[in-house]
Amino acid sequence: MEVNHTKSQINFTRNSLFEQGYLDEQFTQLEDLQDDANPNFVEEVVTLFFSDSTRLIRNVDTALENYPLDFCKLDDYMHQFMGSSSSIGAKKVKQECTQFQECCKARNAEGCIRAFQRVKQEHATLKRKLETYFQVSL
Amino acid sequence: MNLGGGQVVNKQSMMPGSSGGSWKSSGTSGGGGDGGVPDQFPSGLRVLVVDDDSTCLMILEKMLRHCKYEVTKCNRAEVALSFLRENKNGFDVVISDVHMPDMDGFKLLEHIGLEMDLPVIMMSADDSKSVVMKGVTHGACDYLIKPVRIEALRNIWQHVVRKRKHEWKDFDPSASADEHKQSEEPDYSSSANEGHNWKNTKRRKDEDDEADERDESSSLKKLRVVWSVELHQQFVAAVNQLGIDKAVPKKILELMNVPGLTRENVASHLQKYRLYLRRLSGSQHPGGMNGGFMGGPDAGYGSISSLNGLDLQALAASGQLGQLPPQSLATLQAAALDRSNNAKSTISVPVIDQRNIFSFENPKSRYPEVQSQHLTNNNSSKQINLLHGIPTNMEPKQFVSLHQSGQHSLGSMNNLVLIQMGGQSQIHVHSQSQTQSQAQSNVNTHNGLRSNEMLPRGGVVDMAPTVYNPVVSVSQASPLVNFSMNHKTDSCGTSYPLGGSLGISSLPTASSALQGDGNLDTKIPRKGIVPSYDIFNDLNQNRDWGLPDVGLTFDQSQHTIQSGLDASNPLLLQHNRSSGRDLGGQNRNLTSDKVVLSPGFESRIHHNGSNVGQPRNVYVKTENDIDGSCHNTLYSEQYGQDDLLAAILKQQQQEGVGPEDEFVFDGYALDDLPV
Numbered sequence: 001m002e003v004n005h006t007k008s009q010i011n012f013t014r015n016s017l018f019e020q021g022y023l024d025e026q027f028t029q030l031e032d033l034q035d036d037a038n039p040n041f042v043e044e045v046v047t048l049f050f051s052d053s054t055r056l057i058r059n060v061d062t063a064l065e066n067y068p069l070d071f072c073k074l075d076d077y078m079h080q081f082m083g084s085s086s087s088i089g090a091k092k093v094k095q096e097c098t099q100f101q102e103c104c105k106a107r108n109a110e111g112c113i114r115a116f117q118r119v120k121q122e123h124a125t126l127k128r129k130l131e132t133y134f135q136v137s138l
Numbered sequence: 139m140n141l142g143g144g145q146v147v148n149k150q151s152m153m154p155g156s157s158g159g160s161w162k163s164s165g166t167s168g169g170g171g172d173g174g175v176p177d178q179f180p181s182g183l184r185v186l187v188v189d190d191d192s193t194c195l196m197i198l199e200k201m202l203r204h205c206k207y208e209v210t211k212c213n214r215a216e217v218a219l220s221f222l223r224e225n226k227n228g229f230d231v232v233i234s235d236v237h238m239p240d241m242d243g244f245k246l247l248e249h250i251g252l253e254m255d256l257p258v259i260m261m262s263a264d265d266s267k268s269v270v271m272k273g274v275t276h277g278a279c280d281y282l283i284k285p286v287r288i289e290a291l292r293n294i295w296q297h298v299v300r301k302r303k304h305e306w307k308d309f310d311p312s313a314s315a316d317e318h319k320q321s322e323e324p325d326y327s328s329s330a331n332e333g334h335n336w337k338n339t340k341r342r343k344d345e346d347d348e349a350d351e352r353d354e355s356s357s358l359k360k361l362r363v364v365w366s367v368e369l370h371q372q373f374v375a376a377v378n379q380l381g382i383d384k385a386v387p388k389k390i391l392e393l394m395n396v397p398g399l400t401r402e403n404v405a406s407h408l409q410k411y412r413l414y415l416r417r418l419s420g421s422q423h424p425g426g427m428n429g430g431f432m433g434g435p436d437a438g439y440g441s442i443s444s445l446n447g448l449d450l451q452a453l454a455a456s457g458q459l460g461q462l463p464p465q466s467l468a469t470l471q472a473a474a475l476d477r478s479n480n481a482k483s484t485i486s487v488p489v490i491d492q493r494n495i496f497s498f499e500n501p502k503s504r505y506p507e508v509q510s511q512h513l514t515n516n517n518s519s520k521q522i523n524l525l526h527g528i529p530t531n532m533e534p535k536q537f538v539s540l541h542q543s544g545q546h547s548l549g550s551m552n553n554l555v556l557i558q559m560g561g562q563s564q565i566h567v568h569s570q571s572q573t574q575s576q577a578q579s580n581v582n583t584h585n586g587l588r589s590n591e592m593l594p595r596g597g598v599v600d601m602a603p604t605v606y607n608p609v610v611s612v613s614q615a616s617p618l619v620n621f622s623m624n625h626k627t628d629s630c631g632t633s634y635p636l637g638g639s640l641g642i643s644s645l646p647t648a649s650s651a652l653q654g655d656g657n658l659d660t661k662i663p664r665k666g667i668v669p670s671y672d673i674f675n676d677l678n679q680n681r682d683w684g685l686p687d688v689g690l691t692f693d694q695s696q697h698t699i700q701s702g703l704d705a706s707n708p709l710l711l712q713h714n715r716s717s718g719r720d721l722g723g724q725n726r727n728l729t730s731d732k733v734v735l736s737p738g739f740e741s742r743i744h745h746n747g748s749n750v751g752q753p754r755n756v757y758v759k760t761e762n763d764i765d766g767s768c769h770n771t772l773y774s775e776q777y778g779q780d781d782l783l784a785a786i787l788k789q790q791q792q793e794g795v796g797p798e799d800e801f802v803f804d805g806y807a808l809d810d811l812p813v
Contacts, residue, residue, distance in 0.1 A: 032288070033201060048193050079237055083194060087191075087193055087197050087286075
């Protein structure tokens, strides 16, 4: 594309992600890990996260179709999901995961389904934004 | 010497473990800034990271490398363990996730603690107090909450150092005893020495620095005690020999007779081992522990029973068995204990057999926990098994669970018996004395129910829930059966297992019977029941009995049965029949029947999956009716069972299902039945 993204623009994009709560401090940690030896470390990690999490999402979707819901299993999945999303600093995704876990604990099937919809939404949004960000910055 | 610092820093296998203070001085070849970088350590610390999440694994690896550690990562606990075992001294610290699909993080922690004694750091996204506490009690050095920050990882070297220091102290309280250590070294620490040379060096450094009387050549090889597999085996053998309750460090040390090993080493290892055992018995990990123990049932039991006897009982009593209500368990245990001490060994073996034989898919898959529990229990003592089978005051639900748990132990036979027996406490008693019962059963011709034998099995009840359920109700009848069996009370115990097993078998048949399948006979898993199921043979003697025998009770039941015939009833009926049989001492036939049954049984069981539903309901009902007292309930149940029995009999007769009789509890105390 013709537009040359200036550093400030890149920074702006990045900062907005933080300000809007999509990313948190953990993402900064990842950025700090990036060095000349691994210049694309953050992108690699994020890509890995999204491929893993997409698989997890599929599993949860399947599990949510089996009635009665197996809350233990769902909780397990969500625990995994939360672990990896928090590792990359996906703040909003993590928050929605927590909501989902609350519903699991309360054995609220309806709540679980709704919460998971939100998880998926946040997940998709973040993916979009980060893809854009990486395109711009790399 | 340059042992420390400079070299260490560069090398992977440096000795980063030295204490901070000494490290500094030694690490860089001397004092604070001797030569190299003062704080080379903890660079090069060898870390093994275990986590099933690849994203986290990647991030951790990067972070650790940033801390200048040497990182090895794996996403499977088994792989991690094999890494550790292959390179005994290849790692300094392990970081592991708590939730992993193939193995629980805490289990891995225990393994590592026992086998390699490396510092282990747990991590998880879960920061709830209970989980963190679990980490502490399992011996984790630290617990990190995800997301893990690099700062948290920078300091993990402290755990390595701390552990070394502790071990050092354990190994040789008197630091100055260089010579002493040295002499001990060769003998004992030969294996420990292998990869711990650097440790020695480190220690040496410390010593040198501190005491300045060390001769580098005669390094103070205060190696930490490395509990190699061989050493651990020796330890376990010594503990088993002494008995877990009598195993005190001093005696263990004497028994082990390993030069260089101190009482403190043994004491700390014993503590870990105790925790490990407690976890094993408390956890439901059938594969792991059971496998180990089950491997040599006799041997296992021998050792385990002593060990587990206390633990398991304690656990059981505390309700750790899970499904069984503590009170019931306690009662059962007490009863079981009183009854048979001998049976212990006997029971365990048969239990296993039964378990193996009784390869119901449903039950197993359904109640993995139960199974494990059961297994655990079995290991610990027959008593536990008994408990399973015999819920004294079990609610129907509980009963079912008991069955489930009992399933394993009893095997098909037992289950049936148990089932019949029902959760009667009486049965419980009998079951405990498996051995006793066996004898009794043999002696008692009446007791078609070799349930006695079976009972100990541990409450076959385990059999698939679906199967069991009906069985459960059947078991209730078992008390009745027991009566007829040998002696009301005695038979109860023994007949229990039969009931259990019978229940199972009968269940399928029952359902089928109801449905007119009349497959009862075939379904009866006599085979599966286990060869030791003499009782079964007796029971199976139904054929021999001729319905008339059972008739007494059956007649009445028939009346009722017809009216109230339902899934569960069939089972009951069967039991009734068997009980009648028992009187006749059909034992002999049972065996033959058993063979016949087993195949059928199994198929039945599966088949029953769908049927189960029916019986289940029925059974539940029945169960409710049955109260704790064997006799009383027996009678009351008898009626219900009679109905079933009658129905079953009828069907069988019609279908010519002979084998079914096998199911029927011979143990039924037709005589006593107030029918």
